[in-house]
Amino acid sequence: MKVGFARTCTLTLSLVLLLTGCWDTKDINKHYLPAVMGIGKGDSQKYKVILQIPIANEKTQILEKEAESISKAIDLIRTDSEKSIDLVHLRLMLIDIQLAQDGIGDIINFAVRANDISIKGLVSIVDGDFDKTLYHQISPTPEVSSYDFFSEEAGWTPNQSILRIWEAYRNQESLSEDMGIPMLKDGKQTLFTFKGTAVMRKDRLVGSLNQEETLLYNLFKGKYTGGTIEVAKNTSVLIEHAKVNHHTKWTEQGPFLQTDIQLNVVVTESPHGKSADIIEKDLSEKLSKQFDQTWKKIHSLKADALGIGLIFRPQSKEEKIKEWKTVWFPKLVQKIDVKVNILNEIYFKEKSSKQNEGDMLKRGTKL
Structure with a gap:
């Protein structure tokens, strides 16, 4: 009897321990999952961070904050948001051309070090009105359209360059290779209009290709x-x-x-x-x-x-x-x-x- 009772207690405790891992999970409806992050120059602070978040009915919610660091701007967005913000589904990072001219090393380093950002995400430079491009919306939802523009199975063509976060990090540190980053602006009938490729020397924009x-x-x-x-x-x-x-x-x-x-x-x-x-x-x-x-x-x-x-x-x-x-x-x-x-x-x-x-x-x- 004692052996049976001991086994029962052990089994019960094991099940309880397994269940504890689920008690602190959040409902998916309590999460914001941004698909696009825009990083530009702030009006009063160093950085302006804009997040595009897909919501129901093919619409997009946009949240933005300014701060002296990208991490702080995201933290401020989280502070004022009624839902938890997770960046695990971030597909595209858009960088203002003014920042690209000064150097994007700090931005790429942030993206690589952030635990919740996938290094497979895409990088592009906005050559035009930064706010207008980030707030521009069309149907279907922007998060699908933005990804399809860079997908070889969808809208991508060889007239557009393509670069991922991990490639940008590798190239800016490379002794024998620089990088080209796609350049775009807001489109009239489409989400984006591609303008060409930004030629980078290390992490700084020095020219462009049509x-x-x-x-x-x-x-x-x-x-x-x-x-x-x-x-x-x-x-x-x-x-x-x-x-x-x-x-x-x-x-x-x-x-x-x-x-x-x-x-x-x-x-x-x-x-x-x-x-x-x-x-x-x-x-x-x-x-x-x-x-x-x-x-x-x-x-x-x-x-x-x-x-x-x-x-x-x-x-x-x-x-x-x-x-x-x-x-x-x-x-x-x-x-x-x-x-x-x-x-x-x-x-x-x-x-x-x-x-x-x-x-x-x-x-x-x-x-």
């Missing part, structure tokens, strides 16, 4: 799915596959990089009478020229946003790696050669055959 240059930036980095290139008037191609090969060497003057890019494309639009050979030639020449111009622009900003230092890193000594951004990258010489291969050439052959048949019928020739 949408066409962003496509080449993404192509260089292997992110090209769904990319459409306009060759000339009424002629466009869709990138199906891209192969990028780098050939490196060190000369007496410094590092040299030869980049060969092979594109397999599908013609989506073309005027009558324009052959595949002409399109391939025109596109190869155009992209080689555009790549060269984009590379020179990035190089002039002294920011290795393309991550070329990573290409040289395996064959570089530790001293050269430490000096890459300050000594060797400014001396870098790069040449880019683009070759294009059209995959749907049968379209041109069939079209050419039909044109020949039509010409023969017009002349009264028997087929």
